[in-house]
Amino acid sequence: MSYLGVGVSPGNVPVYHGTFLKVVDRRIRVVELILRCVICGLGVLAAVLVGTDSQVKEIFTIRKTARFTDMKALVFLVIANGIAATYSLLQGVRCVVGMFKGSLLFNKPLAWAIFSGDQVMAYLTVAAVAAAAQSAAFAKMGQPELQWMKLCDMYGKFCNQVGEGIASALLVSLSMVVLSCISAFSLFRLYGGIKSKNGGR
Template sequence: MEAGIKEIDVFLRLCAMFFYVLTACLVGFASQSKLVFFTEKKATFRNLDALLILVYVESGAACYNLLQLCKCKIPAWSKRNSKMSYIYVAWGCLLLDQVAAYITFAANLAALEGAVLAVTGAKEFQWMKICNRFTRFCNQIGGALICGFVASLLMVVISSISAFILFRLYSPKRFLLFKGT
């Protein structure tokens, strides 16, 4: 059973890495230029701080998942070590997976908020709708946000798997005691 769970975990982490890299690339390479009143205006992800942060967060999450995939190659995580070190590593993986899931979801929501303002504008603040002029840029950012939310949902599933791996180590009969003690 453990081998099947590990294979699913590896597959989901690879999928999450793909969507994180795709999101970061779509946002990072999105740009469009238009001639507006005899001046050329260019829309890039650097115009909105939430998109800039999204690129950094998604890139960091992809690197984190790559490191998690590499941890099985390090001998310190092998089964030859004590049960306590395995439990500490499982706790660390669960907490880091939770942090990655929450931070990426928050970054995607912040970018979505900025994108909604770009689509609808805000008359109270005299912010114009920029998606009327930069439609290709807005469509590319919209696709990137969808990929980012898919990656965030995959991280939620990965975090659930990490919780399962951790809590199956505890004894169901004795509160907070490990199996085999």
């Protein structure tokens, strides 16, 4: 049975085809392109905010400079967001080319490659944000039991800019998680379509 371009597979899983499939696919492509542009822009912003951040402080005539390289978690954050931005730029170009060429459906190898890449990027960006946020919490609140000072009391400007970078990186990671769901939908939809054809024989 089918209606409004929607078929029902033997497992009662809706499978879209025809004109309705094209409309759904175009909307997914537009959302994907927007998210990849957002990730590219915010990824670059996060990397620049954290990577260019520094503050000089004089302590008893001794000049100390706080840089992002002093915390390995921030180095990881900069690298992860740089990779995510580059990856999203390349995938965004693919989306634009696909729209102009009018190709609506993925083939399986390409769908698997996109799905795998998006999954890796999602895990990478989430891990980077989690590590940076933990280090930022220690810098902000200190750890008296381990005699760790509240470094943000000394380097306020540095911490504020790092906080802005982490906020941008958080949006990148959330967008990557949404993208990984979209790529999973695009991948498994192909298999759903095959099941529907086999079930109709």
